[in-house]
Amino acid sequence: MSKGNIMALSVALIAFVSFAASVHAIDCFKGQTRPCGSNIGACQAGVRVCHDGNWSDCIGGTLPSDEICDNGIDDDCDGATDECLTFAPVLIITGLLLFVIMGLLIKLGF
Numbered sequence: 001m002s003k004g005n006i007m008a009l010s011v012a013l014i015a016f017v018s019f020a021a022s023v024h025a026i027d028c029f030k031g032q033t034r035p036c037g038s039n040i041g042a043c044q045a046g047v048r049v050c051h052d053g054n055w056s057d058c059i060g061g062t063l064p065s066d067e068i069c070d071n072g073i074d075d076d077c078d079g080a081t082d083e084c085l086t087f088a089p090v091l092i093i094t095g096l097l098l099f100v101i102m103g104l105l106i107k108l109g110f
């Protein structure tokens, strides 16, 4: 095979591989897996499996859910447990202070 033929064959091969890759982008290869999710709070890490060159959804894990305020569990897996409770006392104390101040102002005739 001459140098010219080898060069032409190489160019054709590169063009074919580039075309094939552009037609169907491959993210992974059969049999590959990768971890997904986290182990923070109520969450459990799962695994993604390669199907036809694409990663599956996260399988076998526990995904975050809405935070339930009084169950002692970090439901939304952000590292804070029952964080919605921290806001309620602030609202209650602020409301009580406003109530007392308004009462004093009314009593003083303002």
Ligand SMILES: [Ca+2]
Binding pocket: 067, 073, 074, 075, 076, 077, 078, 079, 080, 081, 082, 083
């Ligand atoms: Ca949380």
Ligand SMILES: [Ca+2]
Binding pocket: 067, 068, 069, 070, 071, 072, 073, 074, 075, 081, 082, 083
């Ligand atoms: Ca919770």
